Every structure is written in C-alpha cells, then in structure tokens.
Amino acid sequence: xxxxxxxxxxxxxxxxxxxxxxxxxxxxxxxxxxxxxxxxxxxxxxxxxxxxxxxxxxxxxxxxxxxxxxxxxxxxxxxxxxxxxxxxxxxxxxxxxxxxxxxxxxxxxxxxxxxxxxxxxxxxxxxxxxxxxxxxxxxxxxxxxxxxxxxxxxxxxxxxxxxxxxxxxxxxxxxxxxxxxxxxxxxxxxxxxxxxxxxxxxxxxxxxxxxxxxxxxxxxxxxxxxxxxxxxxxxxxxxxxxxxxxxxxxxxxxxxxxxxxxxxxxxxxxxxxxxxxxxxxxxxxxxxxxxxxxxxxxxxxxxxxxxxxxxxxxxxxxxxxxxxxxxxxxxxxxxxxxxxxxxxxxxxxxxxxxxxxxxxxxxxxxxxxxxxxxxxxxxxxxxxxxxxxxxxxxxxxxxxxxxxxxxxxxxxxxxxxxxxxxxxxxxxxxxxxxxxxxxxxxxxxxxxxxxxxxxxxxxxxxxxxxxxxxxxxxxxxxxxxxxxxxxxxxxxxxxxxxxxxxxxxxxxxxxxxxxxxxxxxxxxxxxxxxxxxxxxxxxxxxxxxxxxxxxxxxxxxxxxxxxxxxxxxxxxxxxxxxxxxxxxxxxxxxxxxxxxxxxxxxxxxxxxxxxxxxxxxxxxxxxxxxxxxxxxxxxxxxxxxxxxxxxxxxxxxxxxxxxxxxxxxxxxxxxxxxxxxxxxxxxxxxxxxxxxxxxxxxxxxxxxxxxxxxxxxxxxxxxxxxxxxxxxxxxxxxxxxxxxx
Numbered sequence: 001x002x003x004x005x006x007x008x009x010x011x012x013x014x015x016x017x018x019x020x021x022x023x024x025x026x027x028x029x030x031x032x033x034x035x036x037x038x039x040x041x042x043x044x045x046x047x048x049x050x051x052x053x054x055x056x057x058x059x060x061x062x063x064x065x066x067x068x069x070x071x072x073x074x075x076x077x078x079x080x081x082x083x084x085x086x087x088x089x090x091x092x093x094x095x096x097x098x099x100x101x102x103x104x105x106x107x108x109x110x111x112x113x114x115x116x117x118x119x120x121x122x123x124x125x126x127x128x129x130x131x132x133x134x135x136x137x138x139x140x141x142x143x144x145x146x147x148x149x150x151x152x153x154x155x156x157x158x159x160x161x162x163x164x165x166x167x168x169x170x171x172x173x174x175x176x177x178x179x180x181x182x183x184x185x186x187x188x189x190x191x192x193x194x195x196x197x198x199x200x201x202x203x204x205x206x207x208x209x210x211x212x213x214x215x216x217x218x219x220x221x222x223x224x225x226x227x228x229x230x231x232x233x234x235x236x237x238x239x240x241x242x243x244x245x246x247x248x249x250x251x252x253x254x255x256x257x258x259x260x261x262x263x264x265x266x267x268x269x270x271x272x273x274x275x276x277x278x279x280x281x282x283x284x285x286x287x288x289x290x291x292x293x294x295x296x297x298x299x300x301x302x303x304x305x306x307x308x309x310x311x312x313x314x315x316x317x318x319x320x321x322x323x324x325x326x327x328x329x330x331x332x333x334x335x336x337x338x339x340x341x342x343x344x345x346x347x348x349x350x351x352x353x354x355x356x357x358x359x360x361x362x363x364x365x366x367x368x369x370x371x372x373x374x375x376x377x378x379x380x381x382x383x384x385x386x387x388x389x390x391x392x393x394x395x396x397x398x399x400x401x402x403x404x405x406x407x408x409x410x411x412x413x414x415x416x417x418x419x420x421x422x423x424x425x426x427x428x429x430x431x432x433x434x435x436x437x438x439x440x441x442x443x444x445x446x447x448x449x450x451x452x453x454x455x456x457x458x459x460x461x462x463x464x465x466x467x468x469x470x471x472x473x474x475x476x477x478x479x480x481x482x483x484x485x486x487x488x489x490x491x492x493x494x495x496x497x498x499x500x501x502x503x504x505x506x507x508x509x510x511x512x513x514x515x516x517x518x519x520x521x522x523x524x525x526x527x528x529x530x531x532x533x534x535x536x537x538x539x540x541x542x543x544x545x546x547x548x549x550x551x552x553x554x555x556x557x558x559x560x561x562x563x564x565x566x567x568x569x570x571x572x573x574x575x576x577x578x579x580x581x582x583x584x585x586x587x588x589x590x591x592x593x594x595x596x597x598x599x600x601x602x603x604x605x606x607x608x609x610x611x612x613x614x615x616x617x618x619x620x621x622x623x624x625x626x627x628x629x630x631x632x633x634x635x636x637x638x639x640x641x642x643x644x645x646x647x648x649x650x651x652x653x654x655x656x657x658x659x660x661x662x663x664x665x666x667x668x669x670x671x672x673x674x675x676x677x678x679x680x681x682x683x684x685x686x687x688x689x690x691x692x693x694x695x696x697x698x699x700x701x702x703x704x705x706x707x708x709x710x711x712x713x714x715x716x717x718x719x720x721x722x723x724x725x726x727x728x729x730x731x732x733x734x735x736x737x738x739x740x741x
Contacts, residue, residue, distance in 0.1 A: 001089070003060045007053055017043040021053055030524040031499070032506035033563045037583050040632035047503045063094055070101045077104060087177065095303065096181075103175035112171035115164030118153050119143065123161055124168035127280050127287075130257045136162065136283060137276045159274045166274075166283060170291035173251065174299070182254075183247055183296060187304050191216040191242045195227055198234055206230035216240070216304065221312035222684045225484040228309060232487075240301050244292070251288045256281050313488040315684065319713075320493065321500045323481040323682050326718030327430075328504040330467040331654040336392040337361070339385060340461025342431065342453065343397055343405035345369050351381075352457035353389045358465060360447075361389050363454045368408040369401045375408065382412050391424060393659070395464040397431030397456070403693075410660070425659035427464060428690060430680065433471075433478035434459045442473055442518060464657065468508055472501055473518045481681045481718065498522075505567075507650055509581055512550070512568040513543045525563025530556050546574045547584055571647070576604040580642040589629045590639050596625075604646040614644045655721045658690075666693045666734055671726055677738075679720040682712050689724055695734055699724060703739040715740070 004022065008015040020041045024034050031054060035047035042050070067088045074080045084100065091097045107113055115124075123143050126132055132139065140158035155161050173179060197210035209230055214223065230236035258281060273286070335356045342350040348365040355361055362385060366378035385391060394409050396402060406428065413424045437443050438455040447455050462470040476497030477485055485493060505522040512520075512534070520531035530553065537553045538544065547565045550556055556564075566583035573579075575587075582590050594601055597616045603609040617640045626636040658678050677691035686704070688696035699722075704715045716722060728737035 001060065001064060003057065003064070006060065007056050010056060011049060011052060013045065013049065014043065017045060018053065021045065021050065022057060025054060025057065028559070030502075030563055032502055032524040032567070035503075036506065036581065036638075037566055037585075039634040039638070044634055047507075051499055051503075063091075063097065066094060066097050067091065070097055070104075073101070074104045079104060095307070099177045099180050102177070102180075103172070110171065111164075111167040114152075115167045118145070118155050118164055120155070120161060120164040121168055124165040124172075127165055127283055128169060128172075128255075130280050130284070132280075136280050137278060140165070158276075162274050162278070162283060163272075166287045166290065169284065169287035170295060173255065173288055173291040174295035179251060179254070180296070180300065182250060183300055184304070186247055186250070187240070187242055187300060188216055190246075191240050191304065193219055193224075193227065193238065193308070194241050195230070195236045195238050198237055202235070204230075204235045206233075206235045209236055213241075216308065219308070220684055221315040222484070224308050224312040225316060225487050228312075229484065229487050238305075240304060248288060248292060251292065252285055255288060256284050310489075313492065316484055316488050317493050317496045319683060320481065320485055320488075321496050322713055323718050324476060324479060324497055325500045325504050327479065327481055328468050328471055328501060329507070329651050329654060330719045331651050331656050332466045332468075332649070333393065333464050333656070336465065337389055338461040338464055339382075339389075339391045339394045340457035340459070341394055341396045341405060341409060341426075342434070342457040342460055343369070343399060343401040344453075345401050346371060347453070348372075349378075349401070349405055350451075350453045350457040351385065352454055352461055353385055353391060354458065354461045354465065355389075356465075358462055358469075360450075360458060363450065363457070369404045378408065379412050379415070382409075383416060386416055386420075386422075386424065393464065394424065394426040395429045395461045396426055397434065397460045398428050398690075399431045399434075402428065427657045427659060428692070429460050429463050429657075430479070430481075431456070431460055432481075433474035436478045437474050440473070446516075468504060468651070469516065469519055472505065472522055473516070476501060509567050509569050512547075512570055513538065523564050523567050525560040526556075530560065544570055544573065546570060547578050569647075576601050576646065579604070579647040582639055582642050586631065586635065586639060589631045589635075590643070592629055593625070593636075593639065594643070596628075604643065610644075610646065617644055655719055657719075658692075658721055660692060666731075666736075669693060669726055669729055669736060671729060673726045675724055675726065675738075677722060677724055679716045679718055679722060682716065682718060684711070687712050687716050689722060689738055691724065691736070691738070693736065695736070697724065697726075697736040697738040699738045699740050703727065703737075703741055706741055 004015050004018045008018045011018075020043075021034065024038055024041060025031075029038065031047060031050045034042060035045070035050050039045075045053070071080065071085065071088055074084060087100050088097065091100060115121075120143055123140060126139060127136060137158050140161040143155055143161040144157065145153065145155045155164065192213045192215055194213040195209040195211075197206075200210055206226070209227060227236060227238055231238050274283070337353065337355050340350075340352040340354065342352075344350070348367045349369065351364040351366065353361045353363070364381055364385065366381050367374040368378035394413070396406055396409060406426070409426050413426065417423055434456040437459050438452045443452075443455045443459075447458065450458075459470060459473075471479055477490070477493060502522045502524070505519060506524050510519055510523055517528065517531040517535050520526055520534055521528040523531075526534070533554045533556065534550070544550070547568055547570055548561075550565060550568065551558070551561055562585075566581055568578075569580075570578040577587060577590060591601055594603070594613075597613065599609065599613055603613060620640065622633055622636055622640075626633045629636065631639075658676060675691040677689040677697070679687050680690045680696050681688040684701075686698050686700040689699055690696050701709050701712055704712060709715055722740060724738040724740055726736060727739045730736070
C-alpha cells in the first residue's frame with residue numbers, strides 16, 4: 001500500500017506535504033512544534049490536519065504490520081496463494097484483514113474441527129462439489145467408524161456422518177471472506193437498528209427508544225451512543241433486523257450450482273433434518289442456514305454494532321476535543337479580584353478570594369441555603385469580604401444549589417451597590433471536575449493547609465481568571481463538555497484530549513516563571529519530570545531571565561530545548577523577543593528585520609514605537625524581504641505577526657463571559673422572549689446555551705440558521721455569546737428550547 005498517497009488523497013493535500021511531515025514525525029518532532037515552526041516544510045498544514053495525518057499514519061502502519069503477520073502465518077501453514085496476497089494488498093481496514101485471516105486462524109475446538117478429526121472433511125468436499133451421482137446418503141455410509149476408534153471419533157450412522165460434514169461446510173461458509181463482505185453490504189444497505197423497552201411501564205430518559213427503529217446507513221452517532229447507554233443501564237433491548245431471506249438466497253446462489261434450484265429452496269426447511277432421501281443441494285442449504293444462524297449472524301451483528309460504536313466514538317471524541325479546545329482557549333479576565341463561590345446546601349457555601357495574580361487572599365463558609373437559611377449572617381460575611389478585598393467579580397459554581405446561591409448573590413450585590421455605590425458583577429462558571437481537582441495530589445501540594453472544599457472555590461475563581469491554567473490541572477474527561485464522554489473508548493478519548501490540551505497550551509504559550517508543573521508538562525518536548533525540574537530550578541535559582549537558561553535544567557537537552565523554547569515566554573527578561581513566539585533559531589533573522597526598519601529589539605517594550613513598527617511592518621514586501629533575510633515567506637509572516645503585537649494573548653480575541661447582576665427565574669421565561677446567553681456545550685444535534693436559568697436551553701441544529709447546517713460547530717463555539725429566542729418551555733421537566741433564527 002502506498003501510505004503517503006493514501007493519506008494525501010484522504011486529507012486532500014499534496015503527497016510531498018505528507019512525505020515531509022512523516023519525515024518530521026519520524027525524527028521525533030512534536031505536532032505543536034511542526035505546526036508552529038515547520039510551516040515551510042509542511043506547506044502550512046494546521047495542527048488539526050497534522051493530528052489527523054499522524055493518526056492515519058499510525059493506523060496504516062499498523063495495518064501493514066498486521067498484513068505481514070497474517071501473510072507469514074498463512075505461509076507457515078503452506079496455504080498462501082497469489083489470490084490471498086492480492087486480497088491482503090487490497091484490504092484497507094484491520095477488520096478486512098481479519099476476515100481474510102479467519103479461515104486460517106488456529107481454531108479452538110468447534111463442531112467443525114471435531115468433524116474434521118473424525119475424518120469427514122472429504123465427505124464435506126464431496127457435498128460442496130455437487131458432481132457425484134451416488135446419492136449422498138449412500139456416500140455417507142463409507143465414513144462410518146465404530147470399531148477400534150475412541151468414543152470421541154466414532155461415526156455411528158450415515159446421519160452422524162452427514163451432520164458432521166454439514167458442520168464443516170457451515171464453518172467454511174462462515175469463514176468465507178467474500179460471503180462476509182456481501183453480507184455486510186446488505187446489512188449496511190438494508191439493516192435496521194431496532195430498540196424496545198425492557199420494561200415499557202418504567203419511565204426513563206430513553207422513552208423515545210422504547211419502540212424505535214432506524215436504518216444502519218442513516219442513524220447518527222449520538223443515537224448510537226444513547227442506545228448503547230440505554231442497553232447498558234438495562235432500559236433497552238437492541239437488535240439488528242436484516243433481510244434474512246435475501247442473505248440466504250445470495251449464499252445459496254453462490255454455493256449451490258443449480259441456480260434454478262435456489263429459487264425453489266424451502267426457506268423453512270429444518271436445519272437438523274437429515275433422512276435417507278436428502279440431496280446434496282438440500283444438505284448444502286441446511287449448512288447455509290445453520291452457518292448463517294449459528295455462526296455468521298451473531299458474529300456480523302457484533303461486528304456491525306462494534307463498527308457503529310467505533311464510528312460514533314470517533315465522532316463524539318472529535319466533538320469533545322473541539323469543545324474542550326474552545327473551553328481551554330476561553331478569554332481570561334485579567335486584573336480582577338475574584339470571589340470564588342462554591343454552592344452547597346447542608347455543608348454551606350465555600351468562599352475563596354483571589355487577587356489578580358491568582359494568590360489566595362481569604363476564605364470562608366456561609367449558610368444562605370437550606371436547611372440553615374442564614375441570609376443575614378451570610379450577607380454580613382460577603383459585605384465584609386467585598387470591603388476588605390475590593391472584590392470586582394463573583395464566580396459562582398454551576399452545581400448543586402447554584403440557582404439559590406445565584407439569587408442570594410444577586411440580592412447581596414444589589415444591596416451592596418445601594419449602600420456603597422460600587423458595582424459588582426457575577427458569572428456562572430462550570431464547576432465540572434472541581435471536586436476531582438480538590439481531592440487530587442496536585443491540589444494537596446498547592447494548598448496543603450486548606451480544606452478540600454475550599455480548594456474547589458479557589459478552582460472556580462481561577463477558572464474565570466485563566467481557564468487554561470486551571471483546566472489543565474483536571475483530567476480532561478472531567479471538564480463536563482461533549483457528548484457521552486464516559487461511554488466512548490476511554491483510551492482514545494484520553495489520547496485525543498491530551499493532544500487538544502497540548503495544542504491549546506502551545507497556541508497560547510506559557511510564562512516560564514509562573515507556570516505550574518501541570519501547565520508546563522503540556523508544552524512541546526516537556527514531560528512531567530522535566531516540568532517539575534523547571535519549577536525546582538526556578539525555586540532554587542530565581543526567575544529565568546532568558547530562554548537559553550532552560551538548557552541548565554536537568555534532563556532538558558538540546559532536542560527538548562528546540563521543541564519547547566518557542567512556546568516559553570520570559571516577561572521582563574534580557575531579550576524582548578522572548579515575550580513573543582519567535583523561535584530562538586529565528587532570532588538573527590528577526591533582529592536583522594528590526595534593524596532594517598530602523599528599530600532596536602528593545603523598542604518592542606515601547607508602546608509608541610510598537611505602533612510605528614507595526615505600520616512599517618505592514619508595508620513590507622514579504623517575498624523580497626524573506627529572500628534578503630534567507631528565510632521562508634511563511635516564517636517571515638509569522639515573525640511580522642509576533643512583532644506587530646509582542647506579548648499578545650490569542651485568547652484576548654475570544655468572547656468574554658456574560659456578566660450578570662440580576663437573576664432570571666425559570667418562571668420568568670415566556671415564549672417569544674429574546675435573551676443573551678453563553679454557549680456551554682456543542683453536540684451533533686445542537687448547542688446548549690446558558691441563559692441564566694437553572695438548566696441550559698437547547699438550540700437544536702434545525703433552529704441555528706435559516707440555511708441548512710451540517711454541523712453546529714459551523715455556527716457556534718464554546719464560550720460564544722449569542723442572542724436566542726425562547727420557542728418552547730417544558731415546566732414539568734424544567735427544559736427550554738431556543739432558536740437563533
């Protein structure tokens with residue numbers, strides 16, 4: 001297989017782009033490094049395309065390896081033919097390779113292998129050839145073995161012989177690659193996934209699937225995952241219906257030589273009925289029915305369900321990854337003192353105030369909710385904290401007791417404004433994974449003297465200040481976005497999310513002097529051990545003043561330095577270029593460019609000079625200048641972008657959270673009402689928008705635009721602030737449907 005050509009076709013890119021990228025990957029370069037600093041080599045491929053390329057490269061290499069193993073195994077059995085080699089060469093999936101290998105696999109003891117041990121393979125071949133005039137019942141008498149044979153190998157009657165031969169034929173039909181391929185095509189064209197209720201009287205979230213059917217060819221991935229979960233939780237029974245008569249007819253047509261005969265075959269013939277009058281054709285058809293019902297159908301049903309699940313997993317993981325990246329790249333709220341508010345009932349609401357650098361200023365617990373309802377005492381505590389720490393913003397977790405807490409906070413900040421004249425806002429923040437983080441080893445290391453529950457409030461506050469730095473501390477699966485993330489393949493999900501976090505961290509860059517080990521460990525070329533060494537070196541030797549000092553960190557060698565240095569920022573260091581993403585390998589060219597324009601690199605710290613420099617950079621002839629500096633056009637364009645906005649944070653361009661000062665109750669909602677909300681989650685079927693009531697409202701994909709929408713991600717991203725209209729309210733289930741039309 002031409003792997004390079006195949007990947008190029010699949011990803012719709014040039015073969016030389018694939019070839020060069022594969023070379024870079026094989027040399028040990030990371031995807032973020034290739035995406036950012038080897039654009040000239042790859043032809044400017046995006047990190048997403050590079051990830052897809054890397055995944056396909058791994059899969060296709062494993063496929064070729066498996067083909068070789070299968071070929072060697074069949075060759076060692078002395079059964080390899082040119083036809084098998086050609087079939088293996090054509091195979092494009094691991095499933096196809098396993099289908100080709102199926103007849104040659106070492107089988108455990110089966111009815112077919114038992115019959116072969118009794119010496120009935122010749123009789124089976126006689127039946128399959130359909131060319132002998134001797135009645136098959138008479139032929140079977142030759143294979144009777146009673147004397148001088150152990151009991152397990154005895155063949156006592158012609159019926160026994162024919163039954164054993166039939167078992168051999170059934171297995172041969174089941175193992176036939178061409179037959180399986182044909183059957184799967186019929187499944188995919190005409191098969192239907194059907195679901196029924198285990199107990200129709202029992203209400204559940206799976207009600208719509210209590211009597212449901214949809215074609216395999218059209219069923220969307222989110223339904224597959226919902227059905228799988230319903231089955232796992234024992235609310236649903238699932239089966240695949242398929243045109244059995246058509247499958248049997250096709251198998252008969254390809255197996256039984258008398259084509260006309262197959263039109264008159266008795267489809268209801270009992271599979272185990274053998275008499276002295278039976279013909280080879282009847283026996284073959286019995287073997288076909290037996291092979292289908294006992295061996296092929298259960299196996300193909302499983303394969304199709306697995307295939308549907310695998311594709312649904314893949315799609316859900318992509319959706320989850322896209323959502324996670326958008327969440328991680330949420331706009332940070334800089335320069336604010338934030339009060340983290342972790343709501344609860346009986347145990348009280350935990351409070352933690354952090355300053356603009358994330359340092360904890362003060363903590364506390366109040367009881368404004370059931371059962372204590374200490375509204376007045378709680379207000380006094382909040383007033384005191386507002387005064388003492390000059391709080392700008394309250395970040396309220398969206399978990400248990402969130403709406404009651406929101407009402408309390410809203411009333412309190414209104415009263416505070418009336419008395420003190422200061423405007424304080426609040427924001428509802430996702431607290432997904434906060435409890436996981438609070439009890440983690442990392443949280444214990446960060447706040448050894450603080451209670452587990454207080455750590456949750458700190459995490460909520462910090463998520464508002466710097467979502468990326470805080471979310472990297474949490475297992476990506478626990479950040480609460482996506483589609484059925486606990487149902488999909490967990491290994492693939494973890495790998496995908498690690499890649500997503502890596503891409504996000506490297507897109508933003510990290511401050512080498514403040515980054516935590518958890519953040520540093522996602523930087524290109526840095527593992528968790530080196531990340532800890534960087535922090536330890538910083539603690540022992542003081543702040544880094546230039547990137548090349550990283551080479552003094554234990555275990556951080558030249559290769560790791562090349563991969564990581566461009567993503568490290570050194571604010572207030574010796575070299576102003578190190579607040580940008582310009583890689584050390586491009587320093588000489590960059591300084592020549594700055595000098596050519598009549599500036600010094602120190603001017604990057606002067607706001608007025610930056611404005612002038614930006615104007616001069618915009619007038620450059622990129623092609624001509626790149627030749628003069630002996631660098632590529634794309635590299636020069638990246639350098640110009642960095643010099644135009646030195647130290648910029650790509651997240652600053654993202655939409656900011658919706659600040660609230662008043663609460664909206666579910667009962668306040670009316671059909672036709674227009675609201676502003678924040679996109680919290682995106683799935684295949686729509687987007688969930690927080691409009692300030694207890695549950696996020698759903699904008700179904702059909703309500704996103706007047707034009708046809710293939711995928712909700714084409715229209716919205718996580719964190720987007722959108723205008724929506726209420727189109728339906730379900731008071732009983734507290735659900736609201738929204739429209740963006």
